[in-house]
Amino acid sequence: MAIRVYPYVGPADIKAMVAASPAGTALTDLDALARWHASQSSDERDEPFTYVVGLDGVMRVAPRRSEHVACAGGASVLAADEIAFRDEPWSAVSVSNQSTGYCPDVTCWPSVAAALDRLGVGRPAGFTTEIPFRRCTACAEINTVRDGDLVCVFCDADLPAAWNIRPRTPPPAWGT
Numbered sequence: 053m054a055i056r057v058y059p060y061v062g063p064a065d066i067k068a069m070v071a072a073s074p075a076g077t078a079l080t081d082l083d084a085l086a087r088w089h090a091s092q093s094s095d096e097r098d099e100p101f102t103y104v105v106g107l108d109g110v111m112r113v114a115p116r117r118s119e120h121v122a123c124a125g126g127a128s129v130l131a132a133d134e135i136a137f138r139d140e141p142w143s144a145v146s147v148s149n150q151s152t153g154y155c156p157d158v159t160c161w162p163s164v165a166a167a168l169d170r171l172g173v174g175r176p177a178g179f180t181t182e183i184p185f186r187r188c189t190a191c192a193e194i195n196t197v198r199d200g201d202l203v204c205v206f207c208d209a210d211l212p213a214a215w216n217i218r219p220r221t222p223p224p225a226w227g228t
Contacts, residue, residue: 055163057107059128060121061194061219062153067121076104076112076123082142082172088113089137100134100146104154111135111167120151130163131156143174148181155185155194157215186211187218 060067077088089097092115102114104124113135114123120132132151135144147164149156161178168175184197190209194217202211 055130056157056160057128057130058132058154058156058160058217059219060124060126060153061155061217062121066119066153067126069119070122070126073119073122075125076102076114076118078106079111079113079167079171085137085142085171085173086139089139100136100148103131103133103135103147104129104151105131105160105163105167109163109167109170111164111171120153129154129156131160131167137173141174142172144168144176146180147176148183149179150181150183150196152194152196155217157217158182158184159215185215185217187216189216 079085096115099116102116102118102120102123104112104120106112106124106127106129112123116134131149132154133148136146137143138145149158149160158179165175186195186197186202188195188204188207188209188211191204191207193204193206195204195211197211202213204211
């Protein structure tokens with residue numbers, strides 16, 4: 053299966069804030085993970101962290117309330133959402149794909165697994181929480197699919213069976 057690249061598809065005003073936000077911390081080895089983890093407050097360490105896997109295959113992390121697009125430095129990603137770590141030995145105990153800014157497909161797990169494997173971090177066999185995303189072809193709203201129910205929560209139209217999230221094309225300007 054080909055690796056899919058996920059551009060940011062969330063609100064433009066959130067992406068505009070990226071210039072004022074630092075990108076996430078690149079986890080290049082276990083020492084980088086340990087240093088970053090130790091630098092977080094105890095409250096932050098008790099919660100999952102925001103993560104992205106960049107196009108370079110490197111996992112970047114930020115505190116949970118950070119925007120994924122800020123963590124990615126505004127760039128496209130291979131995967132995104134939240135991850136929780138346990139140390140001694142290091143392992144990822146929960147990993148999900150529910151980033152509503154990127155809406156990555158559940159098939160992005162191999163990119164997450166590869167990033168964790170390069171770090172030498174233990175991991176589950178797949179996402180501990182999988183969220184399928186679909187864009188409604190009738191109203192263009194993004195939906196999370198719950199319990200396999202492929203019906204748009206905004207307009208009741210049927211949703212596509214396969215992942216189909218692409219950035220919205222802005223409407224043409226008047227008079228063009």
